[in-house]
Amino acid sequence: MEATDTIRVRLNGKERELEAGHTVTSLLESLELHPGMVVVELNRDILERERYREAVVSDGDTIELVHFVGGG
Amino acid sequence: MSEARATLDTARSLDGPLTIAEVDFTSRLIVGTGKYTTNEVMVDAIRASGAEMVTVAVRRVDLDRTKEEAILHHLDPEEFFLLANTAGCYTAEDAIRYARLARAAGFNEFVKLEVIGDETTLLPDVQATLEAAKTLAGEGFKVMAYTNDDLITALRLEDAGCVAVMPLASPIGSGLGVVNPYFIREIKRRLSVPVIVDAGVGTASDACVTMEQGVDGVLMNTALAAADDPVRMAHAMKHAIVAGRLAFLAGRMPAREIAVPSSPTRGMLD
Numbered sequence: 001m002e003a004t005d006t007i008r009v010r011l012n013g014k015e016r017e018l019e020a021g022h023t024v025t026s027l028l029e030s031l032e033l034h035p036g037m038v039v040v041e042l043n044r045d046i047l048e049r050e051r052y053r054e055a056v057v058s059d060g061d062t063i064e065l066v067h068f069v070g071g072g
Numbered sequence: 073m074s075e076a077r078a079t080l081d082t083a084r085s086l087d088g089p090l091t092i093a094e095v096d097f098t099s100r101l102i103v104g105t106g107k108y109t110t111n112e113v114m115v116d117a118i119r120a121s122g123a124e125m126v127t128v129a130v131r132r133v134d135l136d137r138t139k140e141e142a143i144l145h146h147l148d149p150e151e152f153f154l155l156a157n158t159a160g161c162y163t164a165e166d167a168i169r170y171a172r173l174a175r176a177a178g179f180n181e182f183v184k185l186e187v188i189g190d191e192t193t194l195l196p197d198v199q200a201t202l203e204a205a206k207t208l209a210g211e212g213f214k215v216m217a218y219t220n221d222d223l224i225t226a227l228r229l230e231d232a233g234c235v236a237v238m239p240l241a242s243p244i245g246s247g248l249g250v251v252n253p254y255f256i257r258e259i260k261r262r263l264s265v266p267v268i269v270d271a272g273v274g275t276a277s278d279a280c281v282t283m284e285q286g287v288d289g290v291l292m293n294t295a296l297a298a299a300d301d302p303v304r305m306a307h308a309m310k311h312a313i314v315a316g317r318l319a320f321l322a323g324r325m326p327a328r329e330i331a332v333p334s335s336p337t338r339g340m341l342d
Contacts, residue, residue, distance in 0.1 A: 012132045031135060037142055038133055039176045046176045064132060066173050068143045070114065071129025071159050072104025072244070072271075072293025 007059035020059075024052040031065075038065050080122050083314045087321060090289050092266050093182070093214040093235035095153070097124045100283070101313045102155065102268065104293025105129075108302065111146040117296050118152070120306035127155040127184050127291065130170045149179055155216065157184035162197070164204035171208050183208060184238070184270075184291075186218040194244040198225045202232060209233030218270050221255040223262060230263050237263055238270035238291060241282055245294045247274025249281065256285045276305075276312035283316025284324075 006017050018027070024047060028035050040047040041064040047055055057063065080098050089096035103123040108114035118126060128143050147154075156174030158167040164187060171183040185204055189197030196219050208215050209232055216236040217229045226237045239259055242248035249272060250256055260267045266288035273279050273292045282290050290313060299305035 012135055014135075031133075033133065037144055039130075039173045041173060046172055048176070049178075065135075066130050067133050068128040068154070068156065068174075068177065069131045069141050070105040070108065070111075070143050071131075071157055072106045072127060072291075072297075 007057070007061075009057060009060070010062040012063070012065055018057065022057040024055040024057065027057055027063075028052070028065075033065065038067050040065055079310055079314055083317065086318055090266065092216070097153070097289075099123050099125075099310070099313070100289040100317055101279075101309060102127065102270075102289060102291040103296060103306075104291070105143055105147065106293055107297040113302055114297070115146055117302040117306040118147075120303045120310065121296065122310040123152075125153040125155050127157045127293075129157055129159050130174050153182075154179045155182050155184050158186050158204075159184075160188070161186065162188050162200075164200040164207070167200070167204040168207055171204075171213060172211075175213065180214070181212055182214040182216065182235075184216050184218060185234075196220055196240075198222065201225075202228055205229055205232040205234050216268065221252050221259065223255065223258050226259045226263055226267075230265050234265060236266040236268050236288075238268045240271040241269050241278065241290075242272030244271040245298075246272055247278075247295060247298075248272055249274055249278035250285065253281070253285050256282070256287060260286045260288075276308040279309050279312040280316035280319070283313055284320050286320050289313075 005020055007020050009016055009018055024040055035052055043062050084098055089098055090100045099122045101121055101123045102125045103118055103121050104127050105114055158170040161167040161170055167185055167187045174183060175181060187197045187200040187204055188194050198219055201217055201219060205215050205217050214235045216238055217234045218238045219225050219229060221239040229237045241250040268289040268291055269282045269287050270291040273290055273295050279290055296302045296306050
């Protein structure tokens with residue numbers, strides 16, 4: 001794969017190489033995550049669900065995917 | 073389930089609802105969702121407890137997940153009122169970030185604000201809690217603030233716009249019960265917003281004694297999750313909360329260190 005086809009992001013604390021051109025929607029799909037079950041923080045800003053489709057994942061982005069887990 | 077309802081029906085006929093920020097709850101018990109051995113036991117225990125409000129934590133999705141950890145796969149948000157928490161946060165900034173993420177999930181504006189100040193005791197950092205409470209209340213959050221049993225902090229949290237103040241009975245997960253009932257009573261006497269005792273209840277008698285102090289509710293997690301039989305303990309807690317509440321409303325007899333006969337002293341035979 002050529003370097004231009006991939007980007008590097010920090011996803012949930014880990015460096016990852018992704019195919020270039022992902023939107024948040026396609027990234028969630030590739031991770032088999034339901035958009036309604038997660039909240040996305042892109043470079044420290046919360047991304048509203050309506051923007052998942054248009055939000056493009058870029059080289060150097062820091063992405064956090066969070067959800068609710070058991071806790072007290 | 074029907075038995076859980078019967079107990080709550082009794083409570084409903086003798087007591088008003090627990091109202092937090094204009095939302096009514098029949099049950100005065102709020103439960104956590106952590107530390108259960110299985111999700112099935114968790115759901116069964118929560119149903120047995122009769123609790124309507126359940127608290128959940130915000131965490132990163134584990135992308136190498138081997139099991140389904142998302143709580144919403146197991147808890148129906150139509151059945152329970154979700155109270156997201158900021159558990160695990162040690163700064164006001166982190167707690168605010170977690171609260172905003174929780175709200176973006178789209179269920180409600182309630183947050184159980186928790187800012188821990190010490191890893192050993194898990195006691196709250198009240199200064200950071202107050203700071204975060206002010207910011208979050210200003211952003212429209214319905215803040216239910218976990219705090220220590222200090223009256224002054226409780227009053228300041230109320231002033232900051234919290235919709236409920238939640239002093240601890242004793243440290244999180246300790247199961248020591250109410251270590252200072254006087255402080256809990258004083259906080260309840262002085263605040264206008266609901267006072268929910270959060271953390272430290274170990275068994276049913278602790279829950280009952282806590283409610284007898286006159287507080288509006290109790291939040292617990294480990295007391296159920298770490299019981300040998302969480303579902304049975306959840307039944308016990310449901311009864312204990314109702315019993316303590318009704319005993320408080322009924323007004324107890326004066327305690328005195330002298331015996332007083334219950335039967336007439338007159339009319340005894342010669």
